[in-house]
Amino acid sequence: MNDSTTTLPASPKLSPFYVELRPSQTVLWCSCGLSARQPYCDGSHRGTGFEPLRYTAGPEGEEVLLCACKRTCTPPHCDGSHNALAGVYGVDDPDSESNRRVVWTPPTDDGRARVNGGCFVCSVDRQPFNSVGTLSWARVITADHGARHQSQFCLDFAPGVSPVMAFGDCEVALMAVNGSGTIDIAGRCFEFEAPLGIHVRPGEAFRIDNRSPDTMRVFASVGASLTEPLWPAQLGDDFDAGAPLRLAPVDAAQRVAMAERFFQMLVDKRHGSQRLTQFIGEIPRSKALPHRHLYEESLIVLAGQGVMWTETLKAPVNAGDVIFLPRKQLHSLECTSDTPMLVVGVIYPGDNPAINYYD
Numbered sequence: 347m348n349d350s351t352t353t354l355p356a357s358p359k360l361s362p363f364y365v366e367l368r369p370s371q372t373v374l375w376c377s378c379g380l381s382a383r384q385p386y387c388d389g390s391h392r393g394t395g396f397e398p399l400r401y402t403a404g405p406e407g408e409e410v411l412l413c414a415c416k417r418t419c420t421p422p423h424c425d426g427s428h429n430a431l432a433g434v435y436g437v438d439d440p441d442s443e444s445n446r447r448v449v450w451t452p453p454t455d456d457g458r459a460r461v462n463g464g465c466f467v468c469s470v471d472r473q474p475f476n477s478v479g480t481l482s483w484a485r486v487i488t489a490d491h492g493a494r495h496q497s498q499f500c501l502d503f504a505p506g507v508s509p510v511m512a513f514g515d516c517e518v519a520l521m522a523v524n525g526s527g528t529i530d531i532a533g534r535c536f537e538f539e540a541p542l543g544i545h546v547r548p549g550e551a552f553r554i555d556n557r558s559p560d561t562m563r564v565f566a567s568v569g570a571s572l573t574e575p576l577w578p579a580q581l582g583d584d585f586d587a588g589a590p591l592r593l594a595p596v597d598a599a600q601r602v603a604m605a606e607r608f609f610q611m612l613v614d615k616r617h618g619s620q621r622l623t624q625f626i627g628e629i630p631r632s633k634a635l636p637h638r639h640l641y642e643e644s645l646i647v648l649a650g651q652g653v654m655w656t657e658t659l660k661a662p663v664n665a666g667d668v669i670f671l672p673r674k675q676l677h678s679l680e681c682t683s684d685t686p687m688l689v690v691g692v693i694y695p696g697d698n699p700a701i702n703y704y705d
């Protein structure tokens with residue numbers, strides 16, 4: 347792209363351009379950062395050593411985030427590199443004039459605080475739980491709650507061996523919050539200790555042997571809009587040996603910084619999960635600038651307290667809650683506790699939780 351080893355491109359903007367491309371539309375993405383027609387080339391690169399990049403949308407058309415900082419490693423798409431640039435991940439003043447106009451969401455009797463655009467904060471322990479053998483389970487995020495791309499269930503495993511369960515032909519990311527035991531996935535057994543993520547491949551059934559004395563809580567995030575788990579009679583022996591890595595332990599040594607925040611990838615492509623991605627993030631006392639994502643997101647709050655902000659409504663967030671965010675919804679999660687907020691995020695479809703935009 348650039349034949350100079352010393353010259354960096356200009357950065358006309360420090361977050362990506364959101365663009366809707368027509369079916370099979372071809373564009374020339376500006377890589378030098380000098381074009382006046384951002385994000386497209388206007389010929390200003392001549393003599394700089396940079397060359398524009400030709401990109402053609404798919405036959406259905408595409409919504410894309412084209413890099414504006416010109417530091418992406420996946421041109422022309424944003425890869426989140428802009429977050430590492432000075433001053434990008436700015437903080438917002440929760441007491442600013444515009445934020446003072448944002449009001450608390452009205453109380454509801456179903457344990458879900460609804461803010462703007464279909465976003466909500468779910469008090470998991472206030473949801474109705476169903477029983478199957480030693481397992482109690484509740485719907486946290488389903489199509490009935492407005493989700494289009496992912497669903498999430500809270501699974502409480504009593505000590506002992508659980509019933510066999512499955513989620514059909516979907517990618518699954520489990521988050522074990524507490525306890526220890528074994529998980530048998532389609533005939534292959536793994537020993538584990540929480541907290542950790544666990545990947546279950548499409549078509550596989552599983553069961554958990556909770557060997558701790560207390561109830562073990564596990565969140566199951568599914569890359570499809572389901573309303574209920576399946577309960578097969580048999581575990582089966584069709585473990586997908588092509589993807590042997592299934593456990594994703596939480597490990598502070600693997601954290602990467604994003605400004606003041608930290609995150610660690612859990613279940614992702616390394617485990618064979620192509621479009622469902624799980625991560626754990628730590629948010630210090632602060633309010634991020636309101637932003638959007640192109641993926642649907644759920645956030646399991648493991649620790650800390652805060653506020654979920656949208657355009658005109660905000661809702662309290664406590665440890666144990668789950669937040670649901672539709673695609674493109676403007677939002678900002680504020681941590682208000684002295685100790686950092688700890689959240690487990692699941693995005694779908696997507697493989698990079700660092701990609702955000704501000705348009």
Ligand code: FES
Pocket residue numbers: 360361362363412413414415416417418419423424425426427428429
């Ligand atoms: S705008 Fe350049 S990497 Fe995101």
